[in-house]
Amino acid sequence: MQMTLAQIGGVIRYEALMQFRRRTLILIVGLFVGGMILLGSGMTRALTMQSGTLVDIEIEGDQYSVIYETPEGERQIYTTVLPPDSGTPRWLADADVPLVVNTFEFLITFMPGMILLVVAIPPLITEVIPLDYRFKMNEMIWTKPLPKAAYLIGKVLSVWLGFAVLLTLAAVILTIYGTTQYGRIDISAIARFWLVGILPLTLFVSGYAVLLGGLTRSRRVALFIGLAAIGLSLWALITSTVFFGVTSFMIVMPGGVVYDTYEANVIGMFNDMITSYLPLMGMLIGIGVFMWAYTRVRNA
Numbered sequence: 001m002q003m004t005l006a007q008i009g010g011v012i013r014y015e016a017l018m019q020f021r022r023r024t025l026i027l028i029v030g031l032f033v034g035g036m037i038l039l040g041s042g043m044t045r046a047l048t049m050q051s052g053t054l055v056d057i058e059i060e061g062d063q064y065s066v067i068y069e070t071p072e073g074e075r076q077i078y079t080t081v082l083p084p085d086s087g088t089p090r091w092l093a094d095a096d097v098p099l100v101v102n103t104f105e106f107l108i109t110f111m112p113g114m115i116l117l118v119v120a121i122p123p124l125i126t127e128v129i130p131l132d133y134r135f136k137m138n139e140m141i142w143t144k145p146l147p148k149a150a151y152l153i154g155k156v157l158s159v160w161l162g163f164a165v166l167l168t169l170a171a172v173i174l175t176i177y178g179t180t181q182y183g184r185i186d187i188s189a190i191a192r193f194w195l196v197g198i199l200p201l202t203l204f205v206s207g208y209a210v211l212l213g214g215l216t217r218s219r220r221v222a223l224f225i226g227l228a229a230i231g232l233s234l235w236a237l238i239t240s241t242v243f244f245g246v247t248s249f250m251i252v253m254p255g256g257v258v259y260d261t262y263e264a265n266v267i268g269m270f271n272d273m274i275t276s277y278l279p280l281m282g283m284l285i286g287i288g289v290f291m292w293a294y295t296r297v298r299n300a
Contacts, residue, residue, distance in 0.1 A: 011154025029166040032117040039112035059093040095262040102182040118233040123226035126213030133217040197242040204280045205233045241276045
């Protein structure tokens with residue numbers, strides 16, 4: 001076991017140096033950050049009301065009142081009657097409404113970035129294994145007592161760890177952007193969304209791309225495989241609830257659980273994400289086992 005872990009570590013270090021030279025991961029994370037700042041902020045402005053600064057929300061019975069403060073300092077109250085099946089969470093009446101709304105608007109900006117992330121990863125990452133054949137590294141690798149499983153696991157983990165480092169740096173930049181753009185936000189909720197949502201999703205999508213790229217020794221063919229794998233990446237994004245789950249932050253979806261407090265609502269959202277990862281993990285393991293068998297047969 002110790003030898004296998006050392007071999008996986010060696011593959012991780014080797015592939016990390018290759019990724020650093022090609023700057024591919026930096027490009028992908030740059031698209032993610034750019035999508036958030038440019039597209040996400042524009043979408044947020046289009047979706048939110050421009051009546052002024054949201055001050056508070058009051059819920060009494062079926063009366064739902066939203067209190068805004070105009071730029072002139074005047075307070076305006078908009079009152080509506082909630083239908084019996086309303087998806088408006090009643091815990092908003094006891095929550096720090098400006099903090100919650102600012103956090104929700106900031107989470108909305110993640111949507112375009114996540115789409116760009118999962119679309120960019122497959123065509124740019126599927127070349128990881130074919131590059132070993134182009135530079136004749138495979139001849140050296142397979143002369144060593146390196147198990148095929150250790151090789152594939154090392155490749156997947158190396159790419160994902162590279163993403164994790166760059167996305168952590170991006171998280172710092174985006175958090176600074178979020179606080180300057182939206183004001184007070186729930187840093188704890190954003191950090192948990194990053195750890196529970198963005199990083200696992202990146203593992204699955206990049207893992208699919210790395211493994212499927214091993215079907216060929218040609219970079220050109222790997223590019224076409226990556227383009228075909230975009231559909232799989234979008235399926236992972238939708239299945240994981242990371243994308244649409246953000247909307248449940250402030251809206252109770254039909255059939256959804258109604259929580260009593262803001263913190264319980266946040267925890268419930270992340271629990272749903274973790275549960276939704278089971279089929280994605282099963283898919284990753286299944287592709288990995290298939291590629292392990294395929295690599296053994298091809299290199300026999």
